[in-house]
Amino acid sequence: MNRQFIEVDYCNSAQSYKWLWATVSFVQCILTYYVIADDLLLAPIYLVNLLLYFIGSAFYVIVLKKHTVFPSHVLLMSAAIAIVLWLIMAHTVTLLWRDDHATEKVLLLGFFSMLMCFNGSRFMLITCTVPIMIMHVYYQLTYVEQSGMSLLVSTVKYPFFVIAMITTQVNHNTRLVASHQKLVALNKELTVLRNLDDLTGIYNRRAFDEKLKYLLELQNRNKQSVSLMLIDVDFFKRYNDSLGHLQGDKCLREVAKALNDAVKRETDVVARVGGEEFGIILPNTNLDDCQLVARKVINTLRDKMILHPNSSVSSYVTASIGCACIQGSITTSEVIYHRADSALYRAKEQGRNRYCI
Structure with missing residues (x-):
């Protein structure tokens, strides 16, 4: 009682x-x-x-x-x-x-x-x-x-x-x-600030890991698909060395805007997970749709026309993308992250400015 x-x-x-x-x-x-x-x-x-x-x-x-x-x-x-x-x-x-x-x-x-x-x-x-x-x-x-x-x-x-x-x-x-x-x-505001990247204003690594873990747990229960994209700005160290860190910070903010423009759904998660590395989580998205988003990211970034004087693949800032998808099988965030990271490594090995699965 x-x-x-x-x-x-x-x-x-x-x-x-x-x-x-x-x-x-x-x-x-x-x-x-x-x-x-x-x-x-x-x-x-x-x-x-x-x-x-x-x-x-x-x-x-x-x-x-x-x-x-x-x-x-x-x-x-x-x-x-x-x-x-x-x-x-x-x-x-x-x-x-x-x-x-x-x-x-x-x-x-x-x-x-x-x-x-x-x-x-x-x-x-x-x-x-x-x-x-x-x-x-x-x-x-x-x-x-x-x-x-x-x-x-x-x-x-x-x-x-x-x-x-x-x-x-x-x-x-x-x-x-x-x-x-x-x-x-104030607590809500602090929670938001705790999950945002100071430089770009998108989610930070902490929020990215939490949301990836949550979405994978949801996927394991409902047998839904989850796709992950890891994006690395090509030759960003050269960009910083030639144009300076202030211009490099501006470049990262423009890349973050391009990623946000490429994904439209509110459930999609865009985050900065490292220095020049970004991540996108696509819930309820199979591998084919993930590749469509990857192509859109590459095209959107190209349309930004951010000049890169020391790139070996283009006159503008480009990115390499690794894609991974989990569908109908139980897995962890470490497993899908490793798959996307391996695909990103292959994209770099094959000449950059592309995506691999």
């Missing part, structure tokens, strides 16, 4: 929880001070309450290190234990000091203390407020003999107090949601 959970909103931020704990602790200490100064009878009782509060805070800190939400039964059990403790203290006061007035005071302080402790949950906030109001009205009618408008005014302060706390909580939650949304957007 699935347990219901009540989120303690300040748990989402360790810093927010620290500030909330500090605020509640400060209020508890102030209340204790005024109780000691105003009523010597209640002083030891509220000192015990302060001790229990800090013990409970330590328990909450331990739980918060492992959970971002509290199970509802934990909160309800905490409330039940607190109520029992306050009833015991109230009964003790009545027996020891024979002061019936102190019983209601103790219970009123107890429920107010619980209200402060459980302000992270609206459910517990409202649950603790109801007995406070009932106890207050009973105490005022029985012992203070307050009635009419004065009783109404003294009672409605509790709902207003709850509304103020809920409003503060809503504002805090709004800030948390905004911070969370901003963090999610």
Whole structure:
């Protein structure tokens, strides 16, 4: 059976929880001070309450290190234990000091203390407020003999107090949601940047390897074909030596654009896998279609007409391509990569500016 959970909103931020704990602790200490100064009878009782509060805070800190939400039964059990403790203290006061007035005071302080402790949950906030109001009205009618408008005014302060706390909580939650949304957007942006090549703006080797592994696993399950092309810019070292690295970087960016122009499907993956080496993954593509894409890559790069003064095969930048296809057989990324790399080596051996399978 699935347990219901009540989120303690300040748990989402360790810093927010620290500030909330500090605020509640400060209020508890102030209340204790005024109780000691105003009523010597209640002083030891509220000192015990302060001790229990800090013990409970330590328990909450331990739980918060492992959970971002509290199970509802934990909160309800905490409330039940607190109520029992306050009833015991109230009964003790009545027996020891024979002061019936102190019983209601103790219970009123107890429920107010619980209200402060459980302000992270609206459910517990409202649950603790109801007995406070009932106890207050009973105490005022029985012992203070307050009635009419004065009783109404003294009672409605509790709902207003709850509304103020809920409003503060809503504002805090709004800030948390905004911070969370901003963090999610930044994480998405970082994920994109982590997978992109700084120079060309296409996928890098990390993303290429991850996508190849994923597509091959998908192919193994669905018995679909996957084609891989490894592309190497011909005589790129000579290009760099003659024109300089800045021009070489510009050349690589133009090659990346040519590869992107040659493939049209959103599922195709174009990446820079090395210095002047690129890769293209073509899911659901057989060997014949892979060869069509290879020819299109060669033609698109030729149409770019990037001058190469030291090439042995052309006056323009060209590329050699190795193609491999896996269809209906279980394999790994290492196997298909080795096949494409061997085909690339043959393309270079046969004169470059061509593709081999």
